[in-house]
Amino acid sequence: MNKIFEKGGKLYWLHSTIDAFETFLHVPGTVARKGAHIRDAVDLKRIMIIAVIAAAPAALFGMWNVGYQYSLATGISWNILQEFWYGFLKVLPLYLVSYIVGLAIEFASAQIRGEEVNEGYLVSGFFIPLIVPVDVPLWMLAVAVAFAVIFGKEVFGGTGMNIINPAILTRAFLFFSYPNHMSGENCWIAGASENLVDCYSGATPLALAANGMDALTNAHIQYTPDFWTMFWGGVPGSVGETSVIAILLGAFILIWTGVASWKIMLSSVAGAVVVGGIANLAGLSDVPFWYHLVMGGFAFGTVFMATDPVTSAQTEPGKWIYGFLVGAICIIIRLYNPGYAEGMMLAIFLGNIFAPLIDHIVVNLHIKAKNKKIATL
């Protein structure tokens, strides 16, 4: 690297930034100085890019869906490319804000700590636009991202040290600070104030289902709120959360590459099925439990948010418990929260907070069991 960026050089204050770009371009020629003389080809950049690639189908679908929902709401007949282009232009500013604000803070904190820039935000920054309503004002997003990155991550020491997933924290910050822009009927479809079709509704299927199955199936709305439409994703919602097919594709990539834990995904689904099933049997809710799996942010949260290796449970048994907890709490909130139909964000938030406790219990039980076993040998 150029001498002026080295310690004592004039531009040393830029060294983390330069280093980040340099290592982005090249895998550096550093060698293992201590310990194992060969190292696996995988590094955090690779793991993070895999997470981004896995979320790409959901993002692309989300962009198209923004245009598709707009055309449904306004009655304009567009072809698929026009729909995509409209959505792309709507979502692009979200991405710009997310990355510019988040990465600026990330670079600055890396510089202050004198470390290399961690790649963690490449993923968080990619997920954040996918879990917010498309019409969220950009300044709000900027404030939320800044809050989440500084107070959710950097104050703890950066990526790897955080307790709560920064993307979830961004959304939680938005939700609690600006609830008018994050819920209700007016935020989910882009430009929903223009010439609208008859029977237009900006409500998501999840919001409709909060009033029971009748409200969902008999709603006079411009889209069909049946199971399969929600499964392929042609309904309003946060940008990337609607298509379960695209999310499943991402889940497959994450599981096959070993980047995310299938145990968390499976147990989260199990938790939702159990609580949703009990609610069905007990007559608490007439929304079938399988609807919950395809509605709202459940699928996206299960696959991409709950499986964050830093904030989820660390141990294998802990992952089963943690995932189950996330799925179960999500459905409990959906069933019992009168104010807001979605429960996934808070479920993951709670799961993140409980994860260290779950691990603590698992590890201590393991140590006790092991000591007992050794004593009998």
Place this chain on the structure above:
Amino acid sequence: MSKTIVLKKGLNIPISGVAEKRLSKTVTSEVIAIQPSDFKGFLPRLLVKEGDTVLAGSPVLSDKKNPDIIVASPLSGTVKEIVRGEKRKLLAVLIQTDTEQKSLDFGIRQPENLSAEEIKTALLESGLWPFLIQRPYGVVADPKACPKAIFISAICSAPNAADPEFAFETELSAIQTGINALNKLSEGGVHVSFEEKTFAGSPLSRLKGIHEHLFRGKYPVGNVGVQISHISPIRKGDVVWTISLQGCAAIGKLFSKGVCDLRRRVAVSGPMAIEPAYISTVPGTPMNCLKAFYSTNEENVRFVSGDVMSGKNVGKDGYLGFFDNTITLIKEGTEKELLGWIRPFRFNQYSADHTYFNWCLGWLTPKKKLDMDTNLHGGPRAFVMSDSYYAKHLPMDIYPLYLTKACLAGDIEKMEQFGIYEVLPEDLAICEYTDPSKNNIQDIIAKGIDLMLKEMA
């Protein structure tokens, strides 16, 4: 026949340069080195001065804490130089070897007829005692301790490490005598672990007077620490000893021939080794005796005494370590790789995960070995992946990341809970290999062990 212990976790890393099973030459260097840093927990006191003549088996160093423990010269000759480093720290004693080798005569004896004390004295006097490693902590064994048992691994699982069957082909009776002697030192007897697959045909299976254990698995199944954790895990307060097969053979030759003979077959292996094969040599042999195995551009070669996972980088002017019977020559990976992390394939590199499409190359050519180098393949980061990612290939009942973090924090109580007594740095080498955050886990564990030694002394 004992039950086979099957280890499901483990990873065989396909690095090229396996030593061919033939003895390419016998190396007797003009100069050999005795290095106190080979022996953990050993505070060296110099017993010779420059110009002294020594025989094979003459004491060269003794331990300041326990003067009975000595390190002897492997060959006869004259003390050429005492190499010291910063603060006059003793780095090595160089010995100019004689062309005609002479050894101290320790007398031929039958270990079966000796008492434990007599055997201990014989091992201490001849400088073979440091072959016995004490766990926890992996220090030179304390002669006053009563070990629960003595463990030997007859499995080589580390990539390109010396194959015990070939390396000890001619030493079977010596190893048997050595085991007979060791049997007197511990009430728990001598436990030897074998690989299930090759056990039936192996000459080593004829060893008697041992508790045999069969293992099936991938690297690090050959690490004696991993084996102990499945045979009889070490608890707080336990003391066990481990010894290598080359140590056993040397002890055997002490009793059957009356000499201190450290000569052994050493595998010279690794991607940079030309026609990798075995040599016969003694510890302390300098790396420049291996000229035939590497081409002229030695600047680009890393000389590792030991296997590629946990061996020591000794440099081109370094020497073969006391315990090692493998030398690995590997390329220094100082080249930058354009956009390496985003490529679908990275040829000549291996990843245990499926994040690169290299897994389908592995399917197409399953036997292919790769010319790996020492590149880190990334920058150091905080730990991001969860404990189970690190535990995926570690066949031990511990939480490796919790243990590593406890060592980083210097929290003795947590280190004890998470199993610091059971591990040596080499046992977690596999976690270090797969770590995407590129942390030096073995170094962290070694520092943790040093802290334990200091605090628990």
